[in-house]
Amino acid sequence: MAEPATRTRRPVRQRRRTVLTRGTSMLRRAPVTLGLLAGLWILAAATGSVLHGPSRDVAHNVSLGIASFSDGHAWVLWTSGLFASRLSEYLLATVVIVAVAAPVENISGSGRFAVSAVATQGAGAAAALALAQIASMVPNAWGLELHGHLIEDPLPWVIGTLLAATAAMPTLWRRRIRMVTVVFLVTTALFAGHLQDLTRLCAALAGLALGPILFRDRTHTTTLGGTIREQRTLVALVVAASVLGPMLAAFSPHAIGPLSALRELFGQVPYTARELVDVCADPTLQGECRKGQQALRLSGFGPVVANLMPAVVLLVGAEGLRRGRRAAWLLVTWGHAALIAAAAASIIVRITERDEARSLVYGVHRHGSLYQELAPLSALLAVLIVLLATHRLFDVRAPRGTYRHVFLTTVAAAAVALVVYVAVGSLLADGFDRDSGPVTLLRDFPHRLVPPVYLQLFDPPVLPSTTPATVLFEWVGVAVWIVFAVLMLRSFMVPVLGHSPADEQRVRALLRSPGGDSLSWMITWPGNSYWFSDNGAHTIAYRVHSGVALTTGGPVGDPATRAGAVDAFAAYCQRNGWTPCFYSVGEDLAVIAREHGWGCVQIAEETMIDLPDLAFKGKKFQDVRTSLNRAAKQGIEARWTTFAEAPLSVTSRIVEISEEWVADKGLPEMGFTLGGLDELKDPEVRLLVALDADEHVHGVTSWMPVFRDGELVGLTLDFMRRHSDGFPPAMEFLIASAALSAQEDGLEFLSLSGAPLASAADASDGDDRGALDDLLDLLGHTLEPVYGFRSLLAFKAKFQPRYRPMYMVFPDSTALPGIGMAVSHAYLPNMSFEQGRQLMSRILQR
Structure with missing residues (x-):
């Protein structure tokens, strides 16, 4: 097999010249962007706004605000997008316009870009003013602040055009740009909350609505979303944004948004610790004493870090x-449930005590109101709903004992912290405001483990008054939180349940020598558990669903004793109360099964290309030769590599092509014997990529190795994707190129893998077909318009392969309902009820 080719490295000067040429060409194709950028600087110079933004008189005529709009200056909806508030903002806007608006105009075309810029700027500004007006009608500090704002900001129309142009982008980038941009803008609007934040968000939403109208001819529709990997990333992004928002507010004293209550943690402390002792000694100042204790408890860097530790977790x-x-998923879900309980308790305290200055969660508010706690509660509930709705996506489990170790280590860390707190605190007894003997410190220690923001209703047993005591008091609990966070992070990186590096090494050794069949490499994929024979000569990969041990292929090991391995595995399943089912096995294992009296049914057809005498000659190979000739004329080459060795530009394009393929199919992503992106990362899996002269990826195929007695004898096709706008016969070209390359390297065969529920022979030709065969044939016909397995088999027929039937073998037909559920779960492990309903709807509509 040829070594993976590496990208030819062009001289640095040539690469710089290429980048400069492309950048210049991009700007030439963006006349509207350049005109708006020129107008921005010309207006800034003409009005003297370059250094400090428009003057007060000018601002009232060009800046966006309720006051300026109410005076009849409707044009401020657009003129506010042609000014900035200071020199740094002008420079930032220039960079963003060149880096974002110009490429967007290249994608959209100048006409559509101009329409989207005008429409999204105007609609976004108008919607932001409407929201500001509504907020100002409700008694709250945020609405009052918004009512007086006057802003200048060029970013809304840039963001609006970007979101509108996503309708013309590939699926992966469309989804990622939309999700990242909208989540970021929603977070800044809810936490920072300034008028320009609202305007940017509203302009983005206007762009989302306008895009499908402007790009009706290029708009993609997605019914069920992208891959599991991408959906998990998007949910994680939502959770991260909900966490980073409060942290942003905590470190932004000027934040005014509806969820910015944590900014109050930076309030001024009215007394020092020593002064507070005197205040609390006066019985007439108990209310002042309580407020001072709350403020002191929340002041300083240590309490802020302690308050943010739940967010870090x-x-x-x-x-x-x-x-x-x-x-x-359990950690984040229960964490949000706890935060919701705390927020609800705080609301109850406000209502029952009728004291809006007190809050269980946010301490003393300078501008307190019940609204300030209802808004965060709503946000927490929204995230919790997202988590509950997507729970099927998170099914990767750690090995047994992982979280027992996390729990015991965290408890041990808390015990050490307790000993340190009591022992060192006793030595620093003079550093506290009252008696701080061991009993008092022991009673106070549980408070050290709770972020101080949640202790507003509890009087502190003791408060520090010196620096050493303060460090001990504030940081001993933080240390325990840090230990827990680090342990949880490490637990997410350990191998998944059922994965053992030692077992994987044994499996790979058996796959090399004596070797397996053409599909055996699939047993290395995630999700499989391994059974080994007593003498270690055989292994079988399986996964248990619905009481069925469903194998991935047959035994790998010594062919002479394969029947004994089948019997031993069946006995192992019986001891565990499972029904064994050998799935996707060849004729040899089907013969063994029939001898045992087991049931056997064909479930797929594998296509094999024998390489020694292969020659793409004659009329029957016309399509194959055409693809090779067209590729040569268009400068497209087939290049061998691996996912790890491929440059970032290639791997990112592969991910984009895969996400586009899955999303535009509008189907649940299938697994089990159908590999995806995760399976490409195996260092022994080769990628053959179709690249043009500009290194653009038009298509990609992955090839699993097949060994016999330690020697590579064949390759098996798994992953194949073509970009929708790429070289049309990319798959024919890549498979033909792989066959010629493998033939040159002396390999025996290529397997084009199996096509589930498809057969080269017509169903009517079978003389010995049972009811189950007829049912599977009907299922294949039903699913064909959706998944196209039979079309795939017909495509592979272009290469004139020989056909190898693949079977499902089972001991008893009464177990078929459970086997059916197991197979369904294996192929679609994360399909929700709603996805199943949509899938059935699509099938019935055909």
Whole structure:
């Protein structure tokens, strides 16, 4: 097999010249963008607004605000997008316009770009003013602040045109740009909350609505979303945004948004610790004493860090969600449930005590209101609903004992912290405001583990008054939180349940020598557990669903003793109360099954290309030769590589093509014997990529190795995707190129893999067909318009392959209902009820 080719490295000067040429060409095709950029600077110079923005008199005529619009200056909806508030904002706007607006105009075309710029700027500004007016009608500090704002900001029309242009982009980038942009803008609007934040968000939403209208001919429709990997990433992004928002507010004292209550943590502390002792000693100042204690408890860097530790843990949970971990879903879900309970309790306290200055969650508010706690509660509920609705996506479990270790280690860390707090605190007894003996410190220690913002209704047993005591008091609990966060992060990185590096090495060794069949490499995929024979000569990969041990292929190991391995595995399943089912196996195992009296049914057809005598000659190979000739004329080459060795430009394009294929199909992503992006990352899986002269990827195929006695003898096709706008016969070209390359390297065969529920022979030709065969044939016909397995088999027929039937083998026909459920779950493990309903709807509409 040829070594993976590496990208030819052009000289640095040539690459710079190429980048400069492309940048210049892009700007030449963006006349509207250049005109708006020129207008921005000309107006700034003409009005003297370059350094400090428009003057007061000018601002009233060009800046966006309720006051200026109410005076009849309707044009401020658009003129506000042609000014900025200071020199740094002008420079930032220039960079964003060149980097974002110019490429967007290249995608959209100048006419559509101009329409979207005018429409989204005007609609976004008008909607923001309407929201500001509505907010100002409700008694709250945010509405009062918005009512007096006057802003200048060129970013709304840039963001609006970007979101409108996503309707013309490939599926992956369309979804990612929309999700990242909207989540970021919603977060800034809810937490920072200034008028320009609202305007940017409204302009983005206007762009989302306008895009499908402007690009009706290019708009993609997605029914069921993208891959599981992408859906997990998007949910993790939502959770991360909900976590980072409060952190943004906490470190932004000027935040005014409806969810910016954490800014109050930076309030001024009215007394020092020593002064507060005197205040609390006066019985007539008990109310003042309580307020001072609350303010002192929340002041300083330590309490702020302690208050943010739950957010840090939830951010760690978001990383676990991205990896599909079940424990991360439980952590984030229960974390949000706890925050909702705390917010609800705070609202109850406000209502029952009729004291809007007190809050269980947010301490003392300078501008307190019940509204300030209802808004965060609503946001938490929204995230919790998203988590509950997507729970099927997070099914990756850690090995047994992982979270027992996390729990015990966290408890041990808390015990050490307790000992340190009591021992060192006793030595620093003079550093506290009252008696701080071991009993008092022991009673206070549970408070150290709770972020101080949640302790507003509880009087502190003790408060520090010196620096050493303050450090001990504030940071001993933070240390325990940090230990827990680190342990949880590490737990999301351990191998998944059922995965053992040692077992994987044994499996790969058996796959090399003596070797398996053409599809055996699939047993290395995630989700499989492994059974090994007593002598270690055989392994079988399986997964258990609905009481059925469903195998991935047959035994891998010594062919001479394969029947004994089948018997031993069946006995192993019987001991565990499982029904064994050998899935996707060849004729040899079907013969063994029939001898045992087991049931056997054909479920797929594998296509094999024998390489020694292969020659793409004659009329029957006309399509194949045409693809090779067209590729040569258009400068497209087939290049071998691996996912790890391929440049970022290639791997990112592969991900984009895959996401586009899945999303535009509008179907649940299938697994089990159908590989996806995760399976490409195996270092022993080769990729053959169709690249043009500009290194653009037109199509990609992946090839699994087949070994016999340690020697590579064949390759098996798994993953194949073509870009919708790429080289049309990319798949024919790549498969033909792989066959010629493998033939040159002396390999024996290529397998084009199996096509489920499809057969080269017509159903009517069978003389010995049972009811189950007829049912599977009917199912294949039913699913054909949706998944196209039979069309795939017909495509592979272009290469004149020989056909190898593949079977499902089972001991008893009474187990077929359970086997059917197991197979369905294996192929569609994350399909929700709603996805199933939509899938059936699509089938019935055909």
